[in-house]
Amino acid sequence: MARAEHQPPQGNEPAPAEHPGGAHPRLRQAGGALVVDGLHVAYGRSVQALRGVSITVPPSGIVTVLGSNGAGKSTLLRAISGTLFLHHGAVEGGTITYNGQNLRGRDAAAAVRAGIVQVPEGRRVFAGLSVAENLQAGLLGTGDRRSARAKQARERVLELFPVLAERETQHAGLLSGGEQQMLAIGRALMAGPKLLLLDEPSLGLAPMMVGRIAQVIREIAEQGTAVLLVEQNAAVALGLAETAYVLDVGEVRLTGPAAELARTDEVRRLYLGDHDESGHAGTPAEGTPHETPAAATSAPRATLRRWRG
């Protein structure tokens, strides 16, 4: 299963896998880091979606947040990108800072200006607009659509996704799911983000396309854009990321280097669909009273491993 071979060379690893009872790994670096500290988010009066979540995304590299449906992954991204209000949610406690700048309570336009752009779950391309117009729309938050920088961004995106160049005049709604995901990522890259938030980019895509998207995410990170990847597909995410967090019912349950996390029994069982519990040398990470067998036995996850080859 040699998952460790996917781990990119990385200098400063955070502390190994641990329970997030109190401390969480502080990766605070010189600047450009996204620091979410003790975040509480609620929808309406009763639904507590996040309860004291703390994560740190360094200025470069890939950080992933894993978790099953309803764990609070999308909520976390919405809080960062300033779109909670569109879902009638609100931050009730904690802080979100990027590069030392407060993002809590700011709108999405402020996040984009700060350099954080989110690719929403389910792609959400502008179906009635052409591919070219979708890319143009990615520039709307930057205030300049015709500068040299905009042109460069466009060239970079088309280089990354040559298929988009072929389909420029087509309506985005007519692209395949994978192409739409590429367009959604390309659209977000148009703004030249320093931090890219990806919400379940593998959702609903064919295995081959998942591999292609994973490759693109790696390329984006190598070009210097930090990536915060939210995924249910743990196999893909742990293969890509240096650091991983596991969210469970609104709390960070596990955190550490992705490669180490992938070796822990709990993650293997819950998120990698591994039913064979005997004979693993991984760190035993038990201790939570409520194990969810439903998540462990869900059929699709068991097949995900194969996608990694």
Added chain:
Amino acid sequence: MTKLSEIVLNGLALGSVYALIALGFVVIFKASGVMNFAHASLLLLGGYVIAQLHDELGFAGALLVGVVVTAAGAGLIEMLFIRGLGKVELHVLTILTIGIDILLTTELVRRIGSDKLSLGDPWGAKSVEVFGANVAQARIAAIVVAVVLITLFFMAFRYTAWGLSMRAASEDREAAALMGVRMKRVQLVAWCVAGALAAVAAVFLTASPTPGLDRTTGFVALKAFPAAVLGGMDSALGALIGAMMIGLTEALAAGYQSDLDALGGGASGIAPYVVMILILLWRPTGLLGSKELSRV
């Protein structure tokens, strides 16, 4: 034959005015998701301001002030009610605009009383010969002005950042917000543009041969509503086509009134709604309304 060409020109002129109003409906619907039933009263407001000021400021000055006041009024409605109320369902906001319409119309009707106010437009009762047809100058002016304004509107829609923001936002508000589109500003501008177009429409809706601005002008403006609906409500081009169809139908029904006696008098008044119903039976999403565009 003279009669037919006259009727067609009148119909196009009427259609142009409806188009200015219908585009207002569409632009607000696209930006806010709200059907603005207060549009008729905004139009009445614009007309009233121009009527009151044209003696002092001249027609051009009064028109300018009327356009600005109406745009500001529409913007104020957006800021106070549409945005200001925050998390309210869209249908609630739509009904709220009916309330605003009733309040504003009532106040304006109180001021107008039973008068017929002239807006002081320079065309008066003069008419010109076009293609052998005798048509009021104001009607020709309506067509020319509408063509210019609508062309500008479509260019802005197509090529400016505001236009792209509008189109993106009407497709998917959250995705547009995530691109950093300043939704509040886009919405505010949309309402102001709609208000400004309504004020211009007021001039031509009340110019000769119509006797002038009176309490019923708002009702007349509502005929642009079926134009927007049959065009698809969220399509600017659809609204334009719809407006022309409504204008022509109304003019034809009025022109051949005598042949339509079997239906009773005043067929032209209901013609727009008959056209709307027939079109919607044929195409439930309107002529160019957004269908679910997806791969099968």
